[in-house]
Amino acid sequence: MTRKIALGSAPLREPREPTIDDAADGNATDGNATDRRPLADRVLAVLDVVAAAGQPMAVKDIAEKLALPKPTAHRLIAMLEERGFLARPIDGRLVTVGPKLRTLALNTLRSSLGQAPSHARLRALSLELGETCNIGVLEGGDVVYLDRVEVENWPLRLEFGVGSRVPLHCTAMGKLFLAFLPELPRRRLLDCLPLPRMAAATLCDPALFRAELDSIAACGHSFDDEEYMPGVFCAAVPIRDGAGRMIAALAVQAPKVRLSRESVAERLPVLHRAASDMARALGLDAAPAEPALSP
Amino acid sequence: MTRKIALGSAPLREPREPTIDDAADGNATDGNATDRRPLADRVLAVLDVVAAAGQPMAVKDIAEKLALPKPTAHRLIAMLEERGFLARPIDGRLVTVGPKLRTLALNTLRSSLGQAPSHARLRALSLELGETCNIGVLEGGDVVYLDRVEVENWPLRLEFGVGSRVPLHCTAMGKLFLAFLPELPRRRLLDCLPLPRMAAATLCDPALFRAELDSIAACGHSFDDEEYMPGVFCAAVPIRDGAGRMIAALAVQAPKVRLSRESVAERLPVLHRAASDMARALGLDAAPAEPALSP
DNA sequence: CTGTTAGTCTCATTCAGCGATACGATTTGT
DNA sequence: ACAAATCGTATCGCTGAATGAGACTAACAG
Known part of the structure; x- marks a missing residue:
């Protein structure tokens, strides 16, 4: 395939300093192995889990079941709640399916x-x-x-x-x-x-x-x-x-x-x-x- | 925290010409009103539209209905199809709800x-x-x-x-x-x-x-x-x-x-x-x- | 054969999402 | 009642996943 001829600039893309800090960087960022799973999967997984539960669920349990960090779980669920896909029954702490869902x-x-x-x-x-x-x-x-x-x-x-x-x-x-x-x-x-x-x-x-x-x-x-x-x-x-x-x-x-x-x-x-x-x-x-x- | 000091202050990045465009950038970014809506909304919207249709839908119609750019629509739908939330009936061109959904x-x-x-x-x-x-x-x-x-x-x-x-x-x-x-x-x-x-x-x-x-x-x-x-x-x-x-x-x-x-x-x-x-x-x-x- | 339309590919750009950390708010245990 | 444990919320700099313009290809229709 014709590989469109570079738009001129070529690989200006400066690789970052290959200094020692690279080595440090390699596994540093520490235990920060951010295994970032795409948002879409998480959204769908949350809906799946909540629906499959059959009864209102605690946010904590959802987060655990999907191995989501605490803030992330809350953010996701709040978002889905805002859209009406999830809802919180009376007691306000648990989560269930919403009208949109x-x-x-x-x-x-x-x-x-x-x-x-x-x-x-x-x-x-x-x-x-x-x-x-x-x-x-x-x-x-x-x-x-x-x-x-x-x-x-x-x-x-x-x-x-x-x-x-x-x-x-x-x-x-x-x-x-x-x-x-x-x-x-x-x-x-x-x-x-x-x-x-x-x-x-x-x-x-x-x-x-x-x-x-x-x-x-x-x-x-x-x-x-x-x-x-x-x-x-x-x-x-x-x-x-x-x-x-x-x-x-x-x-x-x-x-x-x-x-x-x-x-x-x-x-x-x-x-x-x-x-x-x-x-x-x-x-x-x-x-x-x-x-x-x-x- | 090692904090990779090396790069510290230097914005090595250095991509675009550092011209006046900075000023222009202020309110412009041109007519490029990239109104980027969050992925989650789009995923949910796609599911909504496809389900509400009641019959298999053309990708084009989904894209139009949600004002999605063509490649984006295809990407989203392909992803949902891979996950089993959408599916294509015999003809292979149209899209319907999948088994996961x-x-x-x-x-x-x-x-x-x-x-x-x-x-x-x-x-x-x-x-x-x-x-x-x-x-x-x-x-x-x-x-x-x-x-x-x-x-x-x-x-x-x-x-x-x-x-x-x-x-x-x-x-x-x-x-x-x-x-x-x-x-x-x-x-x-x-x-x-x-x-x-x-x-x-x-x-x-x-x-x-x-x-x-x-x-x-x-x-x-x-x-x-x-x-x-x-x-x-x-x-x-x-x-x-x-x-x-x-x-x-x-x-x-x-x-x-x-x-x-x-x-x-x-x-x-x-x-x-x-x-x-x-x-x-x-x-x-x-x-x-x-x-x-x-x- | 030509125009039309639908789908695919590429790629530089950027902002949405991320999550560590820290802090408030509850509930629980005694 | 008071800790202690647990749960929920707020902050914020970093980053790479998602994006979409544009160019290209495939599939059809006339």
Whole structure:
């Protein structure tokens, strides 16, 4: 990148005297390891803690729980109180949620209504299959999990929550996206996609990998047969919009003892049905711009 | 304190030309009226706006509404997205509330309703009716219990505590929510909602179920006549905000020997009165927002 | 192909936030 | 009642996180 040619001045930026005081400075400022966490995080954390408490809380406890210095805690809470996000009930010393936060809460639930149908359908699917299911989209070279319903005995609890990203080349969802992408973006992605080995079965050879993609494009679904995590099998089908373009992926994952190439066949129709329901639930059936012309 | 004396007085900094501009600086800094509003306000404002929208929003609109510079808006939203407070639905361009904000919302409401005025009113109601009463909201295709007052001889002790979830199609609260939902989410939810049989009287037929919802919408309250648990009768009425939107449900449940279709009539006014008291006790912020329709 | 619009990047500047310290205000223990 | 402990408030110089103008790129629409 062209690195805009200095605005003339160059690095005038005088480094400070490298004298002994540097050494002193190094760890001095003393124990002043100001670990300054951004304000935003603290604000959100305070709201979280106060709301989760379920009952009025002492400022001290909030400060302790979040490891906030005393004045800082007071300042933050006073600020949130002023804005109406927190409030102090009668006794004046304790802190609870305020009216603004209540309104925000109500609006939040109302807004998340749009996500309820697809989530409900996902849950129904998960119930029917008895396994963990999730929805993902393609975003900048990764698959991002949009929603997820876990079954009780799923071993990998926290690692793949909503919002987490997984690679393209070794996951059922990722390979599915690659297989169904329009020519151009597909090229661009494939050309610079590394195929690092994640597990024994990962497809690391480009030729093999392309063959796999062709086969997926032909049959309309994809598997991850321990290519990402040992012992985990995964199957994915596309969620398409009204014009037939693949917008998202729907996947089921399970320990290999419960799901495998052999046993997955009878579940595929169930998956496909859920996928088309989901398209409707997500409002993808609406008139889609233009029917694709150039391939 | 070592106080790095070295630099002591010297303003090594020496950046801009030390010209007359010092004088000019006095009131100027030019037309550069950088009105820098604190980060915290902006974070809260963004959450407010996104939640109040009721539907996914374009970044541009958020930026406009809050008079935020373009890069700042993107930075803020990206940060909130990373933290899980905001999320982007399928299309990836728009922004909505995220999972973290949803749990914050639930916790907030639980805190609000579990405390002084609301909880007291719920207890009063329970006392007056002599039966177990509870409050719930709709979230993610379930009813979530936010508060509850049990009578002594209630048989189902632990199963339905605060925070537990029950299905929509076979509970008084759930059917009430469905009956009063706005058209679009209602249709999509109904499309996706399985109607599994939970008890002998569960309404499993879609046509019958829709008829039931219509009837509920018409009369303003709902029953669960042994549709979920044998021997348990339940009645629910809506709690509405200032704009008339249903935000929560208030319900009474009892063994059928003590409460039934016949004997419930005289209790309904009591329930409705409690519901409107609770709405008032919720003390919402003054801005319930308008029922945004797309322009 | 060109204009339009939305999103990204860079970077010098600056002020909002910070928290150590100190001091008043309460509550608590005896 | 009086300490003692605890909690809340006020002050203030330092600093780096946040900022936003501007330039650039990507995505589309016509």
